[in-house]
Amino acid sequence: MLPGMSMLAISEVARRSGVAASALRFYEERGLIRSERTGGGQRRYPRAVLRRIAFVVFAQRVGFTLEEIATELAKLPEGRVPTGRDWQRLSKTWTARIDERMAELQRLRAGLTQCIGCGCLSLDRCQLSNPGDRAGRSGPGPRFWVGDRVPVTDAKR
Amino acid sequence: MLPGMSMLAISEVARRSGVAASALRFYEERGLIRSERTGGGQRRYPRAVLRRIAFVVFAQRVGFTLEEIATELAKLPEGRVPTGRDWQRLSKTWTARIDERMAELQRLRAGLTQCIGCGCLSLDRCQLSNPGDRAGRSGPGPRFWVGDRVPVTDAKR
DNA sequence: CTACAAGTTCAAGTGAACTTGAGGTCAAGT
DNA sequence: ACTTGACCTCAAGTTCACTTGAACTTGTAG
Numbered sequence: 526m527l528p529g530m531s532m533l534a535i536s537e538v539a540r541r542s543g544v545a546a547s548a549l550r551f552y553e554e555r556g557l558i559r560s561e562r563t564g565g566g567q568r569r570y571p572r573a574v575l576r577r578i579a580f581v582v583f584a585q586r587v588g589f590t591l592e593e594i595a596t597e598l599a600k601l602p603e604g605r606v607p608t609g610r611d612w613q614r615l616s617k618t619w620t621a622r623i624d625e626r627m628a629e630l631q632r633l634r635a636g637l638t639q640c641i642g643c644g645c646l647s648l649d650r651c652q653l654s655n656p657g658d659r660a661g662r663s664g665p666g667p668r669f670w671v672g673d674r675v676p677v678t679d680a681k682r
Numbered sequence: 683m684l685p686g687m688s689m690l691a692i693s694e695v696a697r698r699s700g701v702a703a704s705a706l707r708f709y710e711e712r713g714l715i716r717s718e719r720t721g722g723g724q725r726r727y728p729r730a731v732l733r734r735i736a737f738v739v740f741a742q743r744v745g746f747t748l749e750e751i752a753t754e755l756a757k758l759p760e761g762r763v764p765t766g767r768d769w770q771r772l773s774k775t776w777t778a779r780i781d782e783r784m785a786e787l788q789r790l791r792a793g794l795t796q797c798i799g800c801g802c803l804s805l806d807r808c809q810l811s812n813p814g815d816r817a818g819r820s821g822p823g824p825r826f827w828v829g830d831r832v833p834v835t836d837a838k839r
Numbered sequence: 840c841t842a843c844a845a846g847t848t849c850a851a852g853t854g855a856a857c858t859t860g861a862g863g864t865c866a867a868g869t
Numbered sequence: 870a871c872t873t874g875a876c877c878t879c880a881a882g883t884t885c886a887c888t889t890g891a892a893c894t895t896g897t898a899g
Contacts, residue, residue, distance in 0.1 A: 583790055583793060583794060586786070586790055587787065587790055588745070616794045616795055619794055620791055620794055620795060623787055623790060623791045623794070624791075626787060627784055627787050627788070627791075629743070630744065630780055630783060630784050630787070631784070633740055633743055633744055633780060634777055634780045634781070634784075636740060637740060637773045637776055637777055637780070638773055638777060
C-alpha cells in the first residue's frame, strides 16, 4: 500500500500548519482545500495543501473573508499542482490589496493625529473618515468589518 | 426652544455620524458613549458625542474590538468635556497601534512575494506566518480573528 | 387635541469563522 | 483479538457587532 507516500493525516496537517483540525474540515466544507479519503473515509492530504493553508492564513491576517479567499484560490489550476508562477500570479493581486489596506491605515493615522488630535473632527465634515466609498451595505451583519468600507449614509445635507 | 437646545436627538446623531441609531444604542449599552434623557426617556446627546463616535469608527477601521476601544475611551476624563490635549494623548497610543498593524502588513506583504511566491513557504518553517503564539490559543470563538492582536511590545514609554 | 413620525425596551436573528459535543467508526500497537 | 486514540459526521453553541421586529410611548406639527 505504499505507506508513508507523503499523504498526511489531518492531525499532521493541523500540527504543521497551526490550524485546528476542526478548522481544516471547515475550510474543506467551504471549498478552500480538498482532501482524498482512505478506504475507511479518513482524510489524507498531499503536502501541497500546506501552502494553500498558508495562503489562507496570510490572507486572513490581511483582512479578507474566507469567501474572498476561496474566490482567489479558485483561480489556481484544477488539474495539476500549482507552480511557483501560479502562486506568483495570485500574490500580485494580493500585494495590491495589501497596499490599499496600508494606504487606508496611513489615512487613518493622519486623521488620528491631525483630525481627532486637533479637534476638527466631526465626521460630517471630515473627509478622512469618509473615503468616498459606496453607500452602506444592505442586509444584516456587522457593517464595520475590518476589511469593509465605512457605510456612508448620506451624512451630508 | 429650551436651554438644552444644543442637545441632539438620536436620529440627528445617526445622520451626522453615519452610524445607525441601533448601533448608537448598542454603543451606549457597551459603555462607549453616554446620553442624557428627556422627561419621557428619549436620548439626547451633547454635540461632543460626535467626536467620541468618530473615534470609535476610526478605531474599528484600524481593527480593534469595541471592548478595547471602550477601555481606551474610559481614559478620558469623566467629569468634563475632553479637551484637545485629552484626545491627543489617546491618539498617541493609537498611532502606535496603527504603526504595529502596518508593520505586520509589511511583513505579510514581504512574505507573500518572497515566501509564497517563490515556493519556500511551508508554515512550519516560515517565521513570517507565525508571529508569536497563534497556534496555541485555547477557548472558544474564532482564533484567527482579523483584528486579532499581535503581542504588544510596549515600545513607547 | 390629535395624528403620526420618531423614540423606547427587550428578545431574537444574522453572518463570519470556527469550536464543541454526541455518538459512532477506523487504524495501529500489543 | 483487543484496546486505544485518532478520525468521522452532524447539530448545536460561541463571539462580535450589530440589525430586526414586536409592542408600546413621546414629542411635535397642524
